[in-house]
Amino acid sequence: MRPEEDIENFVRVRKPRVTTSEQMDNRTLHDSFxxxxxxxxxxxxxxxxxxxxxxxxxxxxxxxxxxxxxxGLFLGRYRHTPEIPTTxxxxxxxxxxxxxxxxxxRMTYQRGGFDALDQQFRDTLDVLGPRSSGASMKDLLREIxxx
Amino acid sequence: xKRIHDCLTMKMILIGLVxxxxxxxxxxxxxxxxxxxxxxxxxxLSLAELNEEARxxxxxxxxxxxxxxxxxxxxxxxxxxxxxFAEAAAQALFCNWGIRYSQGFDCLLPQMAQARYLTFVLIAxxxxxxxxGDYKGALERCLMTEPFARxxxxxxxxxxxxxxxVRTLGYKCMQEIIGRASDDGELLKWFRxxxxxxxxxxxSAVRPLKIEIExxxxxxxMKNIEKLARVLADxxxxxxTGSDEKKVREIVKAAxxxxxxxxxxxxxxxMNSAMVVLSTPMPYELAYARLKQMSDNFDPNNPAxxxxxxxxxxxxxxxTQDTMRRTSFNAIITAIEIYISRIKTGKLxxxxxxxxxxxxxxGKPFEYKKTADGFILRCQxxxxxxxxKKIYEYEFKVKK
Numbered sequence: 001m002r003p004e005e006d007i008e009n010f011v012r013v014r015k016p017r018v019t020t021s022e023q024m025d026n027r028t029l030h031d032s033f034x035x036x037x038x039x040x041x042x043x044x045x046x047x048x049x050x051x052x053x054x055x056x057x058x059x060x061x062x063x064x065x066x067x068x069x070x071x072g073l074f075l076g077r078y079r080h081t082p083e084i085p086t087t088x089x090x091x092x093x094x095x096x097x098x099x100x101x102x103x104x105x106r107m108t109y110q111r112g113g114f115d116a117l118d119q120q121f122r123d124t125l126d127v128l129g130p131r132s133s134g135a136s137m138k139d140l141l142r143e144i145x146x147x
Numbered sequence: 148x149k150r151i152h153d154c155l156t157m158k159m160i161l162i163g164l165v166x167x168x169x170x171x172x173x174x175x176x177x178x179x180x181x182x183x184x185x186x187x188x189x190x191x192l193s194l195a196e197l198n199e200e201a202r203x204x205x206x207x208x209x210x211x212x213x214x215x216x217x218x219x220x221x222x223x224x225x226x227x228x229x230x231x232f233a234e235a236a237a238q239a240l241f242c243n244w245g246i247r248y249s250q251g252f253d254c255l256l257p258q259m260a261q262a263r264y265l266t267f268v269l270i271a272x273x274x275x276x277x278x279x280g281d282y283k284g285a286l287e288r289c290l291m292t293e294p295f296a297r298x299x300x301x302x303x304x305x306x307x308x309x310x311x312x313v314r315t316l317g318y319k320c321m322q323e324i325i326g327r328a329s330d331d332g333e334l335l336k337w338f339r340x341x342x343x344x345x346x347x348x349x350x351s352a353v354r355p356l357k358i359e360i361e362x363x364x365x366x367x368x369m370k371n372i373e374k375l376a377r378v379l380a381d382x383x384x385x386x387x388t389g390s391d392e393k394k395v396r397e398i399v400k401a402a403x404x405x406x407x408x409x410x411x412x413x414x415x416x417x418m419n420s421a422m423v424v425l426s427t428p429m430p431y432e433l434a435y436a437r438l439k440q441m442s443d444n445f446d447p448n449n450p451a452x453x454x455x456x457x458x459x460x461x462x463x464x465x466x467t468q469d470t471m472r473r474t475s476f477n478a479i480i481t482a483i484e485i486y487i488s489r490i491k492t493g494k495l496x497x498x499x500x501x502x503x504x505x506x507x508x509x510g511k512p513f514e515y516k517k518t519a520d521g522f523i524l525r526c527q528x529x530x531x532x533x534x535x536k537k538i539y540e541y542e543f544k545v546k547k
Contacts, residue, residue, distance in 0.1 A: 113532075
């Protein structure tokens with residue numbers, strides 16, 4: 001039986017009656033500290049390989065963290081601009097929208113007739129363009145099937 | 148006897164099974180879209196992504212300003228998917244582009260620029276076919292502009308104008324192709340019938356004007372004063388330059404319910420009068436003068452009149468564009484009759500045959516003049532919207 005089970009058995013079966021005093025409290029405390037110190041020393045010797053393994057894990061974890069931070073910084077440098085639209089981007093988006101709004105087309109026609117409207121359509125295609133996928137269903141299937 | 152009866156029963160069962168299979172509502176392949184716009188949108192996505200120079204080159208070929216070359220052939224072949232979608236869309240009876248009318252004048256019409264590009268592609272393809280000697284194929288391609296123009300529609304004034312331009316460009320191409328096929332009587336007769344049937348052009352400027360009335364009268368309310376002020380400020384400086392904030396603030400400050408009510412009254416009165424003119428047959432010159440009067444003569448110092456005037460469409464210019472489309476159609480029909488007469492008699496007639504469609508700018512027959520390589524049909528009335536008061540003439544060549 002293990003020592004902690006002995007104690008449990010002792011407490012359960014014998015039901016000890018102990019009268020406590022200051023002296024006894026001090027001795028108990030002293031014994032406890034001594035036992036704890038001994039335990040720590042034993043454990044340090046017993047788990048040495050485990051400490052070594054933790055160090056390896058820590059090293060690997062530190063390296064991984066460093067790589068993640070480096071990748072994050074690298075990507076952040078290039079992703080920063082599109083995530084936060086600049087004034088130029090906003091203005092460009094706004095002018096693209098204006099080009100295709102009914103009111104602007106109407107005003108363009110009022111001012112310059114169909115030729116002016118035609119020019120606005122050309123400008124629209126320059127900015128927006130046809131969004132061609134350039135791929136037929138057959139091409140897509142070929143790509144998916146890998147043949 | 149029993150065998151014959153059994154055989155008949157078997158046949159009946161088989162026929163029944165076939166009928167059940169054919170009429171079964173659960174089909175393996177769903178139907179193609181019945182809304183033409185869905186097919187056109189796919190067509191727009193399939194248009195070749197060409198640079199401005201290449202697109203302009205296609206437009207020049209479509210207008211007949213330059214002959215089809217290898218480059219344009221290559222670029223048009225890249226648009227084959229788009230042409231296929233347009234062919235399929237031409238068969239569809241209805242077309243709903245999904246315009247967001249709730250957005251009023253702010254609604255976006257990205258399909259208009261694409262529709263214009265697709266028109267150039269279709270007509271450039273017709274010219275390529277013609278230059279290869281496939282006149283019937285070329286004319287068929289030109290005829291495709293009719294359903295396309297009808298589908299572009301008259302939902303908005305811009306749609307209506309683009310629709311007119313699609314049809315006019317188609318006529319310009321037909322004008323050249325029928326000259327090349329001028330010795331083929333059968334082809335010309337077939338084409339005349341197809342053209343007359345296809346010219347069931349029911350679009351008019353009246354429908355988009357009615358829709359505009361709804362949009363504008365809603366906008367001319369105090370609850371929408373910010374939006375109204377922005378449109379008015381834009382209209383004075385040009386929408387593409389952006390709003391003048393100071394002007395917007397001034398308009399908002401000066402606006403009141405009484406002025407807006409007056410503006411609505413003036414606007415409605417002019418719009419209704421214009422719609423009456425547009426839907427009543429009358430000589431071009433008279434209609435033009437009346438329409439011009441309705442869209443002009445607003446006192447810029449009167450806030451109500453200035454507000455109403457800012458939303459007044461260029462009726463006279465729009466009417467002229469439609470007159471030009473109808474006159475081009477009449478010129479083509481007249482030319483076909485002259486070609487057919489030439490095939491019958493062996494020479495061009497000395498005078499224009501009777502009872503042919505007229506020049507709608509003057510309401511009179513075209514002036515007919517023979518030239519060294521064909522003939523010219525000349526209008527007798529001027530384009531009053533043109534600053535030089537242009538008189539249109541249609542040149543037709545004869546295959547020697």
